[in-house]
Amino acid sequence: MTDTLTPQQRPWLRWAVMFSMSMVVFGGYYVYDAISPLRGAMEAELGMSPSDFGWLVAFYSWPNILGITIVGGILMDRKSVRFVGLIFTLLCVAGALLMAVGASDFFRQSALQKSLTDVIPGVSGELFVMITGRVLFGFGAEVLIVAQNKVVARWFRDKELALAFGLNLVVCRLGTFAAFNVSALMVDTTRTFELVPSDTGLWIMASRFPGLSMALWIAAAVMLGSLGAFFIFMALDRSEIKPPGAATEIFRMSDLKDLLTNRTFLAITMLGVFFYGAVFPFTSFATDILQNKFGLSTSLAGALPSTVILATIVGTPLGGLFIDRFGKRATMMVFGSFLLMAVHLTLALTMLTPIVPMIVLGLAFSLVPAAMWPSIPFLVPERQLGTAYGVMGMLQNVGLWGVPILIGQVTEWANPGVTAARVKQGGGTWDYTAALLLLAALGAIAFVLSLKLRFGAGGPGARELELPRTGQSK
Template identity: 35%
Template sequence: MTTTNAGALPRPTPLQRWLVLLFVSVAMFANYYIYDSFGPVVDLLREQEGFSYDQISMIFSAYSVAAVLVLLAGGYIIDRWGTKVAITVFAAICLGAAALMASTAKFETMLAGRFLLGVGAEPLIVAATAVLAKWFKGKELSFAFGLNLSIARLGSASADWSTSFAEPLYSNWQDPLWLATGVAGVGVAAAMLYWMMEARTEGRVDLGAPPETDKLDLKRMYAFSASFWYIVGLCVVFYATVFPFRAFAIDYFQQAHGLDRATAGMLSSLLPVAAIVATPLFGLWVDRVGRRSLFMAIGSLVMLPLFLLVTYAPPGPDVGIWIPFAGSAEVPLTLLVVMLLLGGVFSLIPAVMWPSVAYIVRENRLGAAYSMMTLCQQVGVFLVPLVVGRLNTHFLAGPENAGGYAPGMWFYTALAALGLLFSFQLWRTESGPGGHGLERGTKDAAG
């Protein structure tokens, strides 16, 4: 009998690759939907179950605590189990977390459910990345990553749109979370289909050797350059501003601006919708023209006044918007402009920030660099909701006291100013003789 070596095996066919992308993307869609399904029921939990803003913010932050612990473990579990087992197990953990949060309004149970979601969701993202790298290596890898991220962001937008297409469920807090549990079940089914597909093709196609794990090494964290830490600083304050704001946005638009839940959900969804469309376009543009640190500074500058505008600027006339599958609504012009600008920033900064690390850090340390960056980001996302929740509670924020939300908006603004400082320092460093090439693009290279 002749033994066939792995090098002689054919690479996966296009049909196999795109089926893998479909299954993984559905699992990621479910992952993002579950994460963002809690925001639209914040006001219902406060009104029907007596939750305080402090409790709501603690539930949000529990995810980041789990994420930090999982990131410290690195990719060991995924490497040991293999991608087909890992992606299914972590999807199942997300399903269990969604069901736990939908089962009861007991604060401790919801806190545990959100923590469990962090345990499953973060490694699921890592496992999905490993799957795509394995099946699309040498083929349409960047395009596959872009499509996967767009479909995942569509999960976030769909959670906001559920206030429209699933409006009857929002008579109580529980039914929307059971809907999220159903979506999680679809994600598990997609992960299982991927498991079956990889099992059927093992030994028949060449999926390459498993990559070595680049574990996060806290002892070497200070070996990175100043430019890297400026990017990390911007990453922390950017995500710690945008994610918590999105988490409270639907409730905020209802309480402070008098919008109904469906309209508030459509307005909030403009952020992930912008990311779906504009992030890859910004990435292509910046690759061509360079000026990466300058673009990060411009994005930070645009974000700086937005939270004060949404707080103090006159609402302006109502403007009609329409989103496919979600419906139409009339929204105040000021809120629309602010959310569109914030959506642009939400597309621009990540499109430039994450790839910039590859210019600054050696290739053999990229895994550790991205792990460190994500860990710091999650620490920020953990802390900021706690501060905003405390401010909302202390200043008695609510529909009878819309001004009580202003201190939280000032806090977001202070974070945005800190982000502008980090991006300015990065631009100043990279514009000098010690730059790493962030300002160069393909046009410069061609010249």
């Protein structure tokens, strides 16, 4: 009978389910990071200052701060990943398309662009449309990550859980790797120069980036491909196929209270808030930081952060294998958080070639996620998994919303007299030292939280994180 079919009878099935869902989230990571190498191009083509760009990055997190990941997680726990996931995948596609439209030549030359300019005082029509797209994309992307985590935890509950999470993260990081390199290639290979009048009345040579629009259209096309991957996932994850030990209990609203009073779960969640708050906003600004501090070209500065991703492609599954066999989840989070803090201090206070800090950041970015995500099924029942990952997503997005804004504001505060117009004309550069010290402080907080987990002060279950168990649900 098909209603008793399990992945043990069809061993390829759970890996196919994981890979198809990973390809859905691949598109989300690509779209999120595709704008990172475009900071300079957006400044030149659209007049975006660091704070404008910070707002564009940050608005991704706004829907999740309002709790959309919790709502999505509860719906998945009560309904199904397939139904909820399809809705939010379509939102991601709509958001990616709107981002591309906002930077397109036909929109910039349209009457609609003029009518939307200053709808929000001081915000151009292009930025208004791109922020709207970023918000729509944010509504969907984080819920898809919740769905991905729930799917992996459900299909790998009793075997190879950390390895599955590690391989899952590898596919996601490949999305980031592709975004950094493709976007940087698009703007750098199409870069042109033209004479423009400066504030002093002299004519100067200014850069133009006609590849900006194409880079965003490619991102939208990748997200459309992820929609196709979701349909494949729906076919594989159909209801008559039962993962081993599939939950029979239904989520209750009282379970949310249980989660919010679980001290170990909250400690891991807050560690993730500060850790990811010091990583993802940094990668969004990394291209511009490397160009301004080290004088790198757009293509090299855009490609160099991808070494972080290359390191995670190797390190994350190895970390998962280690955890499945030996445990030491909290210890790995301690080392990863310490390395993150050290990387930002090195970039802020030294002129050491950035390739070294980027590789070390990749190691940190392997250790903490490889240990953090598979710890959750170890701490909460399966019926709460979607909600638990939703709570984590919401709180992490508070950091992902606030930190880019802080980076932009702190950078402008630390650079009096420097403006986007002056930088465009070659009359100044941005000093990101203060922003990097801010990121180092976030890493330090994550380090303290990881120490609490390591020495059992995080709450019930904290000491058990060191044990070599697969992380099965309670």
